[in-house]
Amino acid sequence: MSVIDVTDLRKSYGGRAAVDGVSFTVEEGEIFGILGPNGAGKTTTVECVEGLRVPDAGRVRVTGLDPVADHEEVTRVLGAQLQQSELQPKLTVREALELYTSFYPRPADWRPLAERLGLTGKLTTRFGKLSGGQKQRLFIALALIGNPRIVVLDELTTGLDPRARRDTWELIEDVRAGGVTVLLVTHFMEEAQRLCDRIAVIDKGRVAALDTPSGLIRRSAGATVISFTPSAPLDDADLNTLPQLASVQHKDGRITLSGTDETVNAVITLLARSRVTAHQLRVTDATLDDAFLDLTEATA
Amino acid sequence: MSTDVLDTAVLRSEFRLFRREPGGIFWVMLFPTVLLAILGSIPSFREADPGLGGLRPVDAYVPVAVLLGLIVGGLQGMPPTLTGYRESGILRRMSTTPVRPSALLTAQMVVFGAAALLSALVALAVGRLAFRVALPEQPLGYLLALLLALLASLALGAVLSAVSRTTKIATAVGSTTLFPAMFTAGVWLPVEAMPDLLADIVGWTPFGAAARALNEAAAGDWPGALHLAVLAGWTVLLTAAASRWFRWE
Numbered sequence: 305m306s307v308i309d310v311t312d313l314r315k316s317y318g319g320r321a322a323v324d325g326v327s328f329t330v331e332e333g334e335i336f337g338i339l340g341p342n343g344a345g346k347t348t349t350v351e352c353v354e355g356l357r358v359p360d361a362g363r364v365r366v367t368g369l370d371p372v373a374d375h376e377e378v379t380r381v382l383g384a385q386l387q388q389s390e391l392q393p394k395l396t397v398r399e400a401l402e403l404y405t406s407f408y409p410r411p412a413d414w415r416p417l418a419e420r421l422g423l424t425g426k427l428t429t430r431f432g433k434l435s436g437g438q439k440q441r442l443f444i445a446l447a448l449i450g451n452p453r454i455v456v457l458d459e460l461t462t463g464l465d466p467r468a469r470r471d472t473w474e475l476i477e478d479v480r481a482g483g484v485t486v487l488l489v490t491h492f493m494e495e496a497q498r499l500c501d502r503i504a505v506i507d508k509g510r511v512a513a514l515d516t517p518s519g520l521i522r523r524s525a526g527a528t529v530i531s532f533t534p535s536a537p538l539d540d541a542d543l544n545t546l547p548q549l550a551s552v553q554h555k556d557g558r559i560t561l562s563g564t565d566e567t568v569n570a571v572i573t574l575l576a577r578s579r580v581t582a583h584q585l586r587v588t589d590a591t592l593d594d595a596f597l598d599l600t601e602a603t604a
Numbered sequence: 605m606s607t608d609v610l611d612t613a614v615l616r617s618e619f620r621l622f623r624r625e626p627g628g629i630f631w632v633m634l635f636p637t638v639l640l641a642i643l644g645s646i647p648s649f650r651e652a653d654p655g656l657g658g659l660r661p662v663d664a665y666v667p668v669a670v671l672l673g674l675i676v677g678g679l680q681g682m683p684p685t686l687t688g689y690r691e692s693g694i695l696r697r698m699s700t701t702p703v704r705p706s707a708l709l710t711a712q713m714v715v716f717g718a719a720a721l722l723s724a725l726v727a728l729a730v731g732r733l734a735f736r737v738a739l740p741e742q743p744l745g746y747l748l749a750l751l752l753a754l755l756a757s758l759a760l761g762a763v764l765s766a767v768s769r770t771t772k773i774a775t776a777v778g779s780t781t782l783f784p785a786m787f788t789a790g791v792w793l794p795v796e797a798m799p800d801l802l803a804d805i806v807g808w809t810p811f812g813a814a815a816r817a818l819n820e821a822a823a824g825d826w827p828g829a830l831h832l833a834v835l836a837g838w839t840v841l842l843t844a845a846a847s848r849w850f851r852w853e
Contacts, residue, residue: 376702377839380702386697388693389692390694390697392689404701405612406613407701409702
């Protein structure tokens with residue numbers, strides 16, 4: 305069952321289209337990622353889902369509700385962590401948690417949530433005195449405090465150190481295990497690859513690709529990377545005729561090729577035929593990073 | 605949980621935050637009375653003045669001190685706070701919850717309104733106890749004029765916050781508006797002591813009308829319908845302007 309439906313969403317600012325026909329569907333219980341370069345329209349898209357912006361055209365539905373017309377009902381099922389926001393500087397962490405708890409009909413208990421996010425020692429600290437990472441963790445807690453069915457996290461781990469980032473990822477996996485659907489906006493490939501079931505890559509206001517992380521990697525031109533140090537020089541002409549080859553690089557006597565499994569087989573045949581030994585032969589899958597660059601460049 | 609423009613949890617929270625602002629507490633709640641006490645301690649301010657219709661200057665300054673608290677609260681206290689809430693995304697964050705951000709606007713008005721009324725009580729009490737200034741002889745009329753003036757001041761504050769994009773601008777605009785507001789309320793020269801033409805002109809401004817209405821009620825008359833109408837008119841006009849221009853983000 306889908307819980308978020310976005311169809312042909314459009315939104316312009318001052319004549320410039322920030323979102324230019326975006327469509328996607330998020331299924332209940334999945335972690336759905338929105339990935340894209342800065343200014344691609346990611347935040348505008350999720351702000352339309354949150355009901356903070358009114359779309360120029362297109363249709364957005366959250367559990368069948370219109371986030372603008374049925375805003376209040378949507379806020380009860382959707383928790384949001386915004387990319388940029390603050391709280392009153394002199395409000396303490398505990399007061400913020402209690403205040404936001406009071407807003408919801410069936411809130412979560414904030415104590416275990418604060419504990420889980422490492423905020424227990426900061427309950428009497430005022431918001432203005434928190435570090436960037438602590439503020440971020442408080443906002444994650446506030447997004448979850450209403451026991452939402454859907455949680456939208458925009459730049460979830462920005463400002464967190466690697467340790468806190470990993471803890472947060474575990475928390476998100478737990479949240480999903482509890483049946484909550486997660487819409488995650490990120491530009492961290494590692495985060496997307498680790499957490500997301502499916503990813504929409506958004507570029508210049510459009511969906512450039514929508515697939516699972518491994519699906520996206522497979523789609524990219526250089527999905528497999530082969531690198532080795534040949535015992536004798538290889539003829540570039542031979543290398544360039546390899547099937548499905550995406551790129552060739554020479555560096556310090558080492559050759560790095562990207563392509564597909566077919567390219568790998570052809571390289572091995574070529575090496576054997578040329579009687580060249582490949583030292584330190586490595587075959588690796590491309591990362592989501594490579595796929596992302598490929599996808600966003602293709603539309604440039 | 606609430607979907608009304610008034611949310612008790614938000615209100616409590618804003619009261620608590622106001623108590624953490626010593627500057628706000630001083631300027632809204634104490635400064636008007638401190639000014640009254642300083643002026644009242646000048647001997648000539650305690651002598652009847654024929655230019656004031658036989659009142660002593662200190663008598664004339666009690667309504668001024670009463671108005672001063674609500675002017676400072678409405679024009680200098682509230683606009684930077686509200687604009688700051690918008691600028692830093694606090695209103696926006698609240699928009700993603702079942703509580704409307706208007707709950708924060710209402711809470712701010714209630715907090716500054718309560719502080720201004722308390723300030724008025726302090727000024728009346730100190731005037732009575734320290735300088736034997738008679739309490740208003742027409743208390744109901746006095747209260748009505750005071751409440752209307754308070755509404756006008758809060759509405760003007762909301763307009764200033766609406767037209768100010770940043771906290772800095774709101775502070776500057778608030779301070780700039782503060783001086784004419786203080787002048788018309790009679791801080792430099794009580795309205796009764798103003799030349800007739802000036803007093804008539806000032807009577808058309810919100811705080812000038814408020815000063816005249818308060819003086820009438822203090823003397824025991826029901827405040828003039830014109831002054832109350834001027835105040836009510838400004839309140840309606842300013843509220844309409846605020847609701848037209850105020851942006852939540």
